[in-house]
Amino acid sequence: MGGDVGGFLNTKMKKLEINPQKVAKLEVNWWKAHHYGDKKSLVVNLLKHNQTLYGINIFQALILVRTLVPAAKAHNQRDKVSALKHMTEYYERVKHYLGSEMIPAKVAEAEVESWWVHDNSEKSSDKSALVKSFQRLYSNLLVLDENHVKKLAELKTIANTNHDKAESTKDKTVEAQYWEITEDSLVEFYDELNLVMKK
DSSP, X not given: OOOSSOGGGGSHHHHOOOOHHHHHHHHHHHHHHHHHTOHHHHXXXXXXXXXXXXXXOHHHHHHHHHHHHHHHHHHHTTOHHHHHHHHHHHHHHHHHHHTOOOOHHHHHHHHHHHHHHHHHHXXXXXXXXXXXXXXXXXXXXXXXXXXXXXXXXXXXXXXXXXXXXXXXXXXXXXXXXXXXXXXXXXHHHHHHHHHHHHO
């Protein structure tokens, strides 16, 4: 993908000033809810996360979450075809809400692929494949060259790695520390996203 600035950044999304602390906390909250199997908290935090991230109303966020939940279920069942179908619907809605020039099917393919790469690299110290998959995702989402989103990909990889560590320990104190590091990494990620959208 070429070009310094793409369609996604020339639309409503560029006018949004993402609140990194708020969005990061909501993201961690829904990750925790998913980990603990708290369906009510998962849906509530997914709704608030989508609403806050995209600057949309609660009804629009509900439509998005209604496609996210079955996509997540499909991923848990290792059904890549179904996950891709639902995530394509999700990004078609995001494109509609934001007026973006992204290609929903490509973004969905990159996102679903990143889920599988994440799962396969979870126990590995080499996270280069995960960084690369996130680069592809954010390149397609923001309609930017992969080089412009490398830092975003690296920060999201750090957040995901600490997320995995939080979920894998049985020590509640250590778990809390890893969730805190995860949230801090996501704050940096959304700070960087704000900077990328202003370039």
